[in-house]
Structures are given as C-alpha cells and as structure tokens.
Amino acid sequence: MNLQRAFEFLAGLLFGLGLMLAGMTDPSKVLAFLDLAGAWDPSLALVMGGGIAVGLGAFTVAKGRSKTLLGTALFLPQATVIDRRLLGGSALFGVGWGLAGFCPGPALVSLGLGDAKVWVFVAAMVAGMLVFEWLESRAHRALSQGV
C-alpha cells in the first residue's frame, strides 16, 4: 500500500470517527436539529462550524497549490454555475434528509452500528444514484440523436 492510499484510508477513518463523536450518526439527533419549531437541538450547527473552521485554512492553502503535499495532482472543483439542476437536486436531497435524518456519510458509517434499517436506507440511496446514472445516459442519448 502506498503512502497516499494510507492517508486516504486515514481520512476515511477520521471522517467516520468525527461523525460518530459529533452525533451525526443518530438520525433522531439530526432530526432534532432540523426541527426548529420543536425542542431544538442546535448541536449540528457546531459540527458544521468546527468543520469549516479547519477547512477554511486547508482550502486557502490548497488554492495556492497545483500539487498535493505528496507532489500528485490536486483537483479543485471548477464549476461555479448555480442552475436548476443544482438547486433542484439539493432540494430533493433536503427532503430525503428531513424524512429519515440520514445524509450519505453518516448512513455509510451507521452500517457498522448494528441497526438493519440502515441497510434499507443505504440500498435505496445507492439505487437512487443508479437511477440518476440511468436518467443521465438516457438524456445524453436523446441529445446525441437530436430528439
């Protein structure tokens, strides 16, 4: 295993540990954050705040570099467009998040936390991603055929 793979493993491990420590892997806590009109648990605002506090420094450094610390290619997103696709997709994601209390990362980590219901959510999420691929390839075909 090369050094970069080891660090990628470590980043995944840390990310999972952070999600559990933060309380993000408990859907009832996530929903308590999203329930502004009920007994509101503001904890998750601090999760995002903590993440961004570190991230701001890291991405400021990253923007000034063309290579990683290991000398490999560094990819920063180039898209800046704010369109219906971005907003519509995000809106659907928020509805799903509000229904179950799971977003993708915590759902994957929770696979190891022993509730069979998590597998149902993750299977449906993967199915949703495959539906997107299917719709995309159909749209591309239609476009190339001039339909």
Added chain:
Amino acid sequence: MTIDWTHFTPWASLGGGLVLGIASALFILVSGRVLGISSILGDMLRGARADLGWRLAFFAGLLVSPLVYSWVAPLPTVRIDAGWVTLVVAGLLVGVGTRYGAGCTSGHGVCGLSRLSARSLAATLTFMATGFATVFIVRHVLA
C-alpha cells in the same frame, strides 16, 4: 423557539466537527480531492475504474471507523423513527438529489463553504431549507 438543553452536546459536536475538518484537510492536501461522500460513491457507481484505488481506501477507512471507535468508547446509539417505506423514499431522494445537486453535507456543506464557493452556499442553503421544511411538515402539520 425552545432549545433542548438536555440533548445539546456542544463540546462533542464541535470536537467532532473539528475532526471532520481535519479529515477534509488531509484529503484535499494529500489526496488532492474534495472529501464529498456522495460524489466519491456516485462516481464509483458510474464505473470510474481508473481511480478506484483511492475511493476504496477512503471507504475502507470510513467503514471500519465504528470498530475503531468501539475500542475507546461505547458505540453511539442509532435511533431510527422512520418506517420502512419512509426510509426507502428518503434513500431514493438522497441518492438522486445529491447526484443532481453534485454534493451533500460534506462536499457542499463542509468543503464547499470552506472553499468560499457561492455554488456550494446555494446548494447548502437549499438542502437546509427543504430539510427544515420537511421536518416541520412531518412533525407539525401532518402529525
């Protein structure tokens, strides 16, 4: 607005958030990529085989994290109130939505806002807004 002080976990959540930030920092500075769960998973499903290695390394770390956590502390509880049908609908929406929206809470919410991306801010405000609205409707309108 009533704050639920008994369940408020400021230090654990801030600490967990800092760890998420460190993981994201490591990822962009060493792997050279944005740590966004839905894109890392979704692009893999698309069949991006050439760069399968880093995705698998990342997911291996993510998936063993409960085991490592259990060595130092009791595993956190997972309380899922949603029924089976709701879980399936929610999963489908999260899967399709994060792909059209090109990101989720990690890629847009943590990394995107850290990059000061207006696009990620628009995405984050949108999924937060529909998340708040959905819980309001489920708990205070339909219930």
